[in-house]
Amino acid sequence: MAQSSPDGLAEGSYRCTSYNVSGAGGSCANFPRLVLDADGTYQYSSTTGEWTVIGGRLYLSASELWGPGLVLGRDTVRFEYDYNGRHMTVAWVCAGCSAAVAPPAAPGPGPAAGGTSIGVTLTLQFRESIGGVSGYVIVPATAARTYEHNAPLPPGAVMGLAREASSTSVLLATNRDNRLPSGRRYVVFLSWPRESIPVAVLDLPSVTTDYTATLDATLDGASVLARADRQ
Incomplete structure (x- = not known):
């Protein structure tokens, strides 16, 4: 072990x-x-x-x-x-290793704060063709504007590897040691070797079981951050 x-x-x-x-x-x-x-x-x-x-x-x-x-x-x-x-x-x-569990995030805009930590599986669907994705970072909306490529994770954020399902879609999933508190708003970043881009807003509902969803995604990071700031 x-x-x-x-x-x-x-x-x-x-x-x-x-x-x-x-x-x-x-x-x-x-x-x-x-x-x-x-x-x-x-x-x-x-x-x-x-x-x-x-x-x-x-x-x-x-x-x-x-x-x-x-x-x-x-x-x-x-x-x-x-x-x-x-x-x-x-x-x-x-x-067989156990990843570090990030501390809970402070409540942000969007759905009311929950408490149950759940696994998340997402399909990110783009209108444009993408390629070369190496990983993802899911950041609480309150910390999204200050997160930078390869920076230490802010409290409540998780990261992992992403897989290209097609030229316009990416699959990602958290694991048992990388779970997210439900009932909160997050921003999904995709990572390339030299940059990380906010591509989607995740409004995680207040549920107690693992969550699966397909999100519309874009490489227009500014529009994603603007949408994450809205109540």
Whole structure:
């Protein structure tokens, strides 16, 4: 069983869950596991070395190609690097680790504050074609205007990996350790390697069971933030 690292990343066996090459998705199902051991050593295929987390980034001592990985949560890390003229984005998730649970958010505009934390599964439907999405961040509406790309999560926010279902739709889902208080308003951000854009407003109803919905989404972030501010 993986142990929680005081540096903000869990030790354990990480599997590749997202592989993006210059904006195009690829398969990484056959990638070896990246194993981070509790004694500070790691193994990837036949490569071994030492790992450490400094300033929210994972450093692997024997990896010259990957560079530092961005820690996205206690069980998720993403590497970005250039190889043969192409930009690679690879995300890894720990199998069996428990992600950190964000503290509850303060009530914001929109539906009255609830209390039950629930899982959320969303389909984001765009009118325009999109590509190269690597993840999502769901932020309480009250904190949406101050959230910046790759910044520490504000209280009550959750993040994870997103999957392109088609050229105009994206699927995302929270997990058992990344739940949202119901009865509140949120802004959904999608993340690319170099930016995060607010794409939809989520008015989460006051329900006690997991919630599934399809939301109209847009890359016009200013209009999304303006809509989130309305009562």
